[in-house]
Amino acid sequence: MESPSRSCVCHMVAMPYPARGHINPTMNFCKLLVSNTTDILVTFVVTEEWLGFIASDPRPDNIRLRSIPNVVPSELTRANDHLAFMEAVMSKMEAPFDHLLHRLQPPPTLILADTFLYWAVAVGNRRNVPVASFWTMSASIFSVLHHHHLLEQHAHYPLNFSENGGKRVDYIPGISPTRLVDFPLNDGSFRSKRTMQLCLKGFAWVSKAHCILFTSIYELEPRAIDVLKAEFSLPIYTIGPVTPYFSLQNENNPTLSYSYMEWLDAQPLASVLYISQGSHFSVSRAQIDEMAFALRESGIRFLWVARGEASRLKQICGDMGLVVTWCDQVRVLSHSSIGGFWSHCGWNSTKEGVLAGVPFLTFPIIMDQPLDSKMIVEDWKVGWRVKEDVDVNALVKKDEIVMLVKTFMDFDNELAREIRERSKTLAGISGRAITDGGSAVTDLNAFIRDLMQTEH
Incomplete structure (x- = not known):
């Protein structure tokens, strides 16, 4: 499927975190993107294991798949050792991804990378290729992680659930009063603390990205999104749910x-x-x-x-x-x-x-x-x-x-x-929000305009 590249104005390389809950919304977003403009070639990068899972899935001609080697043994999955899997993703994917970018034709004009893959921002910056940070969870949890230092300052991290898990805090910007038990990775265990450290690494690099994409609808989380837009100098696009909702209207396969x-x-x-x-x-x-x-x-x-x-x-x-x-x-x-x-x-x-x-x-x-x-x-x-x-x-x-x-x-x-x-x-x-004139469609169109301007 190389032919679309000759007519495409922009070449976007998408790099999702290698897990179903991240790959699916990233692919759905790429499909939504190319359905709105034919001027984009998407190279969708996954590990060899995931290539085997998704290679036969239907996709538009201007989304092509490429793979990098598996970063962990096949028997090590997110479910049986999530921390070891996450550490491998953080430390072993950067080099093969960088090598792949070097071989791609045409050269990439933008990288769409999962926010947790903080090293992708470093790769893009070294190559002078802008990176769009793609967040696959809610804007509210983004705000919690971005302001995680406040939980530490108030001595609410880590937490003794049996004593104060039901206590509510109201100092996380954009978040209504929330029980401490509802905050992530807060049980005080070594695995939770190490996982949190890895998560927060990504947030240290967000400000060096070109823009942030939230897979949400503004009307669902207006307070959190407004806070983040005020705090970040880079563009923030709330691009909608990026679930396969659009295929329900267009697909009638007997x-x-x-x-x-x-x-x-x-x-x-x-x-x-x-x-x-x-x-x-x-x-x-x-x-x-x-x-x-x-x-x-x-x-x-x-x-x-x-x-x-x-x-x-x-x-x-x-x-x-x-x-x-x-x-x-x-x-x-x-x-x-x-x-x-x-x-x-x-x-x-x-x-x-x-x-x-x-x-x-x-x-x-x-x-x-x-x-x-x-x-x-x-x-x-x-x-x-x-x-x-x-x-x-x-x-x-x-x-x-x-x-x-x-x-x-x-x-x-x-x-x-x-x-x-x-x-x-x-x-x-x-x-x-996901119909013409709605908040998600407006932000998606704004991102597409931004994307086209990255051509150099």
């Missing part, structure tokens, strides 16, 4: 026939609870079992993406729903029979649920997920927490879950009706 979609077609309106705890990190097996037995006892309809445990859980959950290893989440959330989303609150899933207008049951696990949960429940008021206890190791028992999901899925319950109404309102606000 060969796509999923058994779970056919099952959803047969269910009553808004009657199904969709459950997904994310791709890598998960709650304990004991907690999974409490969830499974609760679903069986509750009698509600459900669709549960359980990946490795699907076959075992099918035997526990009963016959009111389905347990599958994978699904097209955007299509599922947009289905009329879905009435709620039990989510780990990863940022991609959070945006997809918001756009679909589906209320949440939040069950965060790690990193930015507790703060996303807090925004869903307290700021936007479109969901309920599954777990109120600030003790991260406390089990939510079966009986609690049964009561919660039955109330949540009850159309006659006033509180449940209220969050459904607010969910639809928030979806409308978000939907307007």
Whole structure:
């Protein structure tokens, strides 16, 4: 697919962090970008392992794939040793990426790099190629990390959860009062402290980038975004959710026939609870079992993406729903029979649920997920927490879950009706942002103009 390069005005090299939650929004953004202008060639760089995963995925002709060697052994994944994986990404990817840039034709005019890959800014600066820092989490968690020194100054990092996890602080700019337990990597362990050190390295380099791209919608996080725009001298673009929402309107493939979609077609309106705890990190097996037995006892309809445990859980959950290893989440959330989303609150899933207008049951696990949960429940008021206890190791028992999901899925319950109404309102606000004249489309167009001016 080399031919597009001859007619392209700009050559952008995209370098995502090598994990699904980072690669997907980066690729979605590149697809959105080239759908708005034909003058861009994108070289999308992944490790050899990820090239094997995504090489066959459909993409436009002017997005080409290139690979660099794997930075860690194949048996070392984010899930089984996240810290070692992150350290390898930070220390071993810069040199092969730099070598690849040297070989690329035409020469790159801009690098789009995940904010955590701070070394990409150094590579771009050495080559006199501007770097757009691409942030795949919420602007609110960006503000928390950018102002992390305030938590240290107030002696709120690291934290003894058992003593003051429920304490609220109001000194993080752009963030409404938040429980200390909802801040990331705050448990005081060596692994959390080292992971935080690596995360903060990226923030030391952000000011040396050409611009920052937030994969958010301004109307969802106006206070945090306004604060960051005031504090940074470089341009900040809030480019929208960069989930595959645009493909729903443009794709009508009759060969796509999923058994779970056919099952959803047969269910009553808004009657199904969709459950997904994310791709890598998960709650304990004991907690999974409490969830499974609760679903069986509750009698509600459900669709549960359980990946490795699907076959075992099918035997526990009963016959009111389905347990599958994978699904097209955007299509599922947009289905009329879905009435709620039990989510780990990863940022991609959070945006997809918001756009679909589906209320949440939040069950965060790690990193930015507790703060996303807090925004869903307290700021936007479109969901309920599954777990109120600030003790991260406390089990939510079966009986609690049964009561919660039955109330949540009850159309006659006033509180449940209220969050459904607010969910639809928030979806409308978000939907307007991604249409012509909306905040996300306006910022995307501004970035494209900026991108074209980087040609030299």
